[in-house]
Amino acid sequence: MLATGGHQQDPFEDIRTAVRELCSRFPGEYWRALDRDRAYPTEFVKALTDAGYLAALIPEEYGGSGLPLSAAAAILEEIHATGCNGAACHAQMYTMGTLLRHGSPEQKKRYLPDIARGALRLQAFGVTEPTSGTDTLSLRTMAVREGDHFVVNGQKIWTSRIEHSDLMLLLARTTRREDVVRRSDGLSVFIVDLREAKGHGLTIRPIRTMMNHATTEVFFDNLKVPAENLIGEEGKGFRYILSGMNAERILIASECIGDAKWFIRKASDYARQRVLFGRPIGQNQGVQFPIARAYAQMRAAELMVSKAAALYDAGRDCGAEANMAKLLAADASWAAADMCIQIHGGFGFAEEFDIERKFRETRLYQVAPISTNLILSYLAEHVLGLPRSY
Ligand SMILES: Cc1cc2nc3c(=O)[nH]c(=O)nc-3n(C[C@H](O)[C@H](O)[C@H](O)COP(=O)(O)OP(=O)(O)OC[C@H]3O[C@@H](n4cnc5c(N)ncnc54)[C@H](O)[C@@H]3O)c2cc1C
Numbered sequence: 001m002l003a004t005g006g007h008q009q010d011p012f013e014d015i016r017t018a019v020r021e022l023c024s025r026f027p028g029e030y031w032r033a034l035d036r037d038r039a040y041p042t043e044f045v046k047a048l049t050d051a052g053y054l055a056a057l058i059p060e061e062y063g064g065s066g067l068p069l070s071a072a073a074a075i076l077e078e079i080h081a082t083g084c085n086g087a088a089c090h091a092q093m094y095t096m097g098t099l100l101r102h103g104s105p106e107q108k109k110r111y112l113p114d115i116a117r118g119a120l121r122l123q124a125f126g127v128t129e130p131t132s133g134t135d136t137l138s139l140r141t142m143a144v145r146e147g148d149h150f151v152v153n154g155q156k157i158w159t160s161r162i163e164h165s166d167l168m169l170l171l172a173r174t175t176r177r178e179d180v181v182r183r184s185d186g187l188s189v190f191i192v193d194l195r196e197a198k199g200h201g202l203t204i205r206p207i208r209t210m211m212n213h214a215t216t217e218v219f220f221d222n223l224k225v226p227a228e229n230l231i232g233e234e235g236k237g238f239r240y241i242l243s244g245m246n247a248e249r250i251l252i253a254s255e256c257i258g259d260a261k262w263f264i265r266k267a268s269d270y271a272r273q274r275v276l277f278g279r280p281i282g283q284n285q286g287v288q289f290p291i292a293r294a295y296a297q298m299r300a301a302e303l304m305v306s307k308a309a310a311l312y313d314a315g316r317d318c319g320a321e322a323n324m325a326k327l328l329a330a331d332a333s334w335a336a337a338d339m340c341i342q343i344h345g346g347f348g349f350a351e352e353f354d355i356e357r358k359f360r361e362t363r364l365y366q367v368a369p370i371s372t373n374l375i376l377s378y379l380a381e382h383v384l385g386l387p388r389s390y
Pocket residue numbers: 124125126127128132133134135157158159160161209213215364367368369370371372373374377389390
């Protein structure tokens with residue numbers, strides 16, 4: 001296949017082939033119909049769950065496959081390279097890590113086996129709030145201990161997939177900001193059982209966005225969360241969330257690489273087939289060069305993604321590489337998307353070509369889960385030693 005990047009020595013080639021086969025059952029028509037109605041890809045997520053892909057990172061002792069992050073990255077990349085969209089379920093792969101690394105043995109035993117076999121969905125991740133945005137330490141949602149439970153009040157925004165999830169990881173303040181010694185203290189992580197919470201202090205309001213993303217606003221009004229659902233130590237939640245962010249960045253970057261491959265393949269195929277002025281448009285260098293440039297950009301980003309994943313899997317520090325992987329891959333997918341529309345001329349805008357849909361979908365990754373500016377400021381401060389800017 002053209003522009004796949006070549007994975008001759010890829011240990012996950014069998015997984016890639018199997019994922020491609022599964023995705024072939026969910027062609028463009030499937031995604032277009034969902035996109036029109038902003039509907040959730042329930043059948044697709046079920047197929048991935050049944051095949052065990054969403055449990056790739058869950059250790060075998062809890063019923064998962066215990067695969068390294070590189071394998072999860074390969075799964076998400078292939079989903080996107082085939083024109084599907086992993087955003088409907090990718091969070092299960094990385095939110096689970098917080099529970100795995102910081103949860104108690106009882107919590108892991110209670111949730112992970114059911115998540116692994118698909119009986120429980122952990123798809124929702126409530127961090128962002130309307131007033132604090134990227135400035136996570138300023139979040140205001142408050143969880144106050146009252147006997148054997150916490151009472152939660154506040155609001156989250158952009159809480160994706162919560163309507164299609166049984167559990168949510170929630171980051172809330174348990175000590176007021178003015179009362180903490182270190183500014184990163186005072187936040188705690190909870191596992192919220194949405195089946196009990198909905199209608200009992202938790203209200204969800206969907207947000208219609210430019211792409212089909214099942215995202216929402218969530219309101220907490222005296223929601224009771226049992227104290228046993230606190231993950232790890234009270235007040236240390238920000239650190240627990242941060243520890244999962246490298247995995248999240250690497251996995252999202254893999255999706256961007258998949259998107260870029262899809263756009264490059266579409267553009268190359270079209271440039272070979274579309275005949276104008278008596279020859280394929282792809283015979284013109286003015287058409288070839290943007291495709292070749294997008295390909296080179298994607299391959300360079302792909303190297304950084306696999307470097308970051310390899311460091312992560314080796315248990316080494318990968319903060320800089322994970323951030324650069326996300327930055328470069330999101331730029332590569334966006335550049336490839338723009339190129340692909342241009343190569344298709346007017347047809348790039350037609351719904352039935354799927355390009356405008358993928359174009360809208362891949363634009364998100366310049367902003368979420370972390371915006372480009374924030375990655376650049378991380379690199380400036382932590383890698384280049386420049387003064388902290390905020
Ligand atoms: C479709 C969608 C799904 C999402 N899903 C989830 C989810 O499931 N769970 C969740 O918790 N969050 C989710 N998010 C939130 C996402 O992580 C945030 O949108 C993202 O981190 C940016 O935060 P913000 O929107 O508040 O922008 P802001 O923080 O308000 O920033 C606005 C702009 O200002 C720039 N900026 C801010 N501060 C600085 C600075 N110091 N220097 C330079 N530039 C700066 C940013 O780069 C950005 O471009 C989702 C968002 C979207 C759009």
